[in-house]
Amino acid sequence: MKVLHLDNNHPTLLQQLAEAGFSNTENYTATKEEVEQFIGDYNGIVIRSRFKIDKSFLDAAKNLQFIARVGAGLESIDIPYAKKKGVQLFSAPEGNRNAVGEHTLGLLLSLFNKLNMADQSVKTGHWKREAHRGLELDGKTVGIIGYGNMGKSFAQKLKGFNCTVFCYDIKSDVGDKNATQVSLIMLQEMADVVSLHTPWTPETDKMVNADFITNFKKPFWLLNTARGKSVVTKDLVAALENGKVLGAGLDVLEYEKLSFESLFSSEMPSELKKLLEFPNVLLTPHVAGWTVESKRNLAETIVDKIKEAFPKPEP
Numbered sequence: 001m002k003v004l005h006l007d008n009n010h011p012t013l014l015q016q017l018a019e020a021g022f023s024n025t026e027n028y029t030a031t032k033e034e035v036e037q038f039i040g041d042y043n044g045i046v047i048r049s050r051f052k053i054d055k056s057f058l059d060a061a062k063n064l065q066f067i068a069r070v071g072a073g074l075e076s077i078d079i080p081y082a083k084k085k086g087v088q089l090f091s092a093p094e095g096n097r098n099a100v101g102e103h104t105l106g107l108l109l110s111l112f113n114k115l116n117m118a119d120q121s122v123k124t125g126h127w128k129r130e131a132h133r134g135l136e137l138d139g140k141t142v143g144i145i146g147y148g149n150m151g152k153s154f155a156q157k158l159k160g161f162n163c164t165v166f167c168y169d170i171k172s173d174v175g176d177k178n179a180t181q182v183s184l185i186m187l188q189e190m191a192d193v194v195s196l197h198t199p200w201t202p203e204t205d206k207m208v209n210a211d212f213i214t215n216f217k218k219p220f221w222l223l224n225t226a227r228g229k230s231v232v233t234k235d236l237v238a239a240l241e242n243g244k245v246l247g248a249g250l251d252v253l254e255y256e257k258l259s260f261e262s263l264f265s266s267e268m269p270s271e272l273k274k275l276l277e278f279p280n281v282l283l284t285p286h287v288a289g290w291t292v293e294s295k296r297n298l299a300e301t302i303v304d305k306i307k308e309a310f311p312k313p314e315p
Contacts, residue, residue, distance in 0.1 A: 006045060017306065039061045044064065046068045049076050073227070099288065103289070104154045104249075142195065143187040166186070166190060193221045196227075
C-alpha cells in the first residue's frame with residue numbers, strides 16, 4: 001500500500017508504517033494542484049492542514065483508501081464526499097489531549113495571577129505588587145463546552161483546585177466524576193470561567209457571539225484552545241470593553257489560515273488590533289496541543305489506527 005505524506009511529522013510515523021509494510025513517499029512542497037496530478041497512484045495520504053482535501057482532490061485520488069490527519073479535527077476534509085467515495089478517515093484527538101488540558105490550565109492560572117503583566121512590569125523596572133494581585137481558582141465554577149477528549153483532559157487537570165466543574169455537550173450522558181453535565185442555560189447561569197473544547201462544525205461556527213455572551217448571568221473569563229472561528233472577535237472585544245468578559249486566554253484566533261501556520265501575513269482587521277491591546281488577554285500561537293510529547297503521541301496514534309484498519313498480511 002502506497003502512502004503519500006504531505007506534511008512533516010514525527011519520524012516514528014514513517015518508521016512504523018514502513019515496518020508494517022507500507023511504502024512511504026514524502027512531498028512537503030507540492031501545491032494542491034500539483035498533488036492532484038499524481039495522487040491517483042496512492043492508496044493513503046497523511047496530512048496535517050497544509051491544504052483542503054475537497055471534491056476535486058478526492059476525484060483525482062482514484063485509488064485512495066484512507067486519509068489520516070495528524071491532529072484532532074477533520075475540518076480540512078470534505079467528509080461527506082470522502083465517505084461517499086469509501087475513503088476511511090483517521091484523526092488523533094487522543095494524541096494531544098493531555099497537552100491541550102495542561103495548556104488550558106496554564107492559560108487560566110496565568111490570567112488569574114496576571115503573570116504575563118507582572119513579568120513585563122518587573123522586566124521594565126517596576127515593582128507593583130498591588131497592581132498584580134491575583135485571583136484564586138479555589139471556589140470558582142468552570143464551565144466546559146465540548147466534553148470529548150480535550151474537555152475531559154482539562155476537567156481532570158482541575159481536580160486538585162477545589163472548584164466546581166460543569167460540562168455542556170450536544171451528546172447526552174458524557175459527564176463523569178470530574179464534571180457534571182448540565183444544560184447550556186445552566187452553565188451560562190453558573191460559570192465564572194468558560195472553556196471551549198469543541199470541534200469546528202457549522203453549529204460551532206461563530207458560536208461565541210454577542211447573544212451568547214449576553215446570556216451569561218455573571219461576568220466571566222473565556223478560554224479557547226479549540227477553533228478560532230468559534231469566537232466572533234468583534235463581539236469578544238465589545239464584551240471585554242464593557243466588562244462582561246473579564247479576560248480571555250486564546251490559543252486560536254478567528255483569522256488564522258486553514259493551515260494554522262500564519263496570522264500576520266495580510267492586513268490585520270481592526271477588531272484584532274483592538275484585541276491585541278487588552279492586558280487581560282493572553283494569546284498563544286495555536287500551540288496548545290503542540291508539545292514535544294504530543295508530536296510523538298499523535299504520530300503513534302495515527303499509525304495504530306492505520307495498522308488496525310489495514311493489518312499486515314501474514315507471511
